[in-house]
Amino acid sequence: MNVRRLIPAAALAGAVALGATALTACSGASAAGGNTDGKLAVTASFYPMQFLAERIGKEHVTVTTLTKPGVEPHDLEITPKQTGRLGESDVILYLKTLQPAVDKAVAQSGVKNVVDAGALTELEAHAASGHDDHDHAAEGGDHATEGEGHDHDHGGAGKDPHVWLDPAKYAQIAKGVGAALGKADPAHAADYEKNTATLVTELGSLDTEFKDGLRTTASKTFITTHAAFGYLAERYGLDQEGISGIDPESEPSPARMKDLQGVAAKDKVTTVFFETLAGDKTAKALAKDTGLKTDVLDPLEGITDKSQGADYFEVMRSNLKNLQKALGAK
Structure with missing residues (x-):
């Protein structure tokens, strides 16, 4: 004789819920x-x-x-x-x-x-110098052969990451x-x-803030220890001059330092930027030789208690503020 067992509604509902939870977890x-x-x-x-x-x-x-x-x-x-x-x-x-x-x-x-x-x-190749007509070789040095990373070659890919x-x-x-x-x-x-x-x-x-904030400036050139801002410079019509190319800790050659002194004078540069995750020794050395100020331009590769903001947006807006001040935004 077959005996039909009735399953209470509450128990059935619980079993269905449990099964749904298991499926969700597995997804x-x-x-x-x-x-x-x-x-x-x-x-x-x-x-x-x-x-x-x-x-x-x-x-x-x-x-x-x-x-x-x-x-x-x-x-x-x-x-x-x-x-x-x-x-x-x-x-x-x-x-x-x-x-x-x-x-x-x-x-x-x-x-x-x-x-x-x-x-x-789309990734692009960016030089450490944003001046297309800036002939470094004519000014007394083939900097591309001096370990400066001017072609921004990263891992052999040749693209700026x-x-x-x-x-x-x-x-x-x-x-x-x-x-x-x-x-x-x-x-x-x-x-x-x-x-x-x-x-x-x-x-x-944020893109609109940068466009509006950097539309009219006294200078379009900024100098930074870390040539990480090629995309930013291209997007907003600026010229990046990296002291040492891709590596923020590498030592620039005397020829490159002399070159940057000329750029600073020609383009009315007021500030040498350094970053929070690398030392400021090189930036201070160039600033001392040229009479420039120093400030932070953060490549946002990491957030620490020294960062000028708690997340991407806050740090980017600090970068904008610092660029506006250095470039004489109007």
């Missing part, structure tokens, strides 16, 4: 990365990637970064333990060629969802990151799309 980090909180496990190579992941992913992601605050990203080394943990990620966000150690670790990670930010926009310092290009990357998170975690794709749209709008407003 996120717990399926691929072993993240038991059900969130998408995202590993970012350094701060600009971390910022995008946190702003777009919000409560649906757990974000870790390979480059800790205060560490110069270009010099990052990855331990075998970090490489192993990288393989537990659901999504990896990085910028190929910026950090060779990260490139190697990512290649070894075996992670399916890997996003190269450089592939989401500092694309996040152009808000418009950073917005393009944000769109790609949002799409990648939605693909990795379809259950929350609508939220990622909404958060991406909000961030892109904010970046558009």
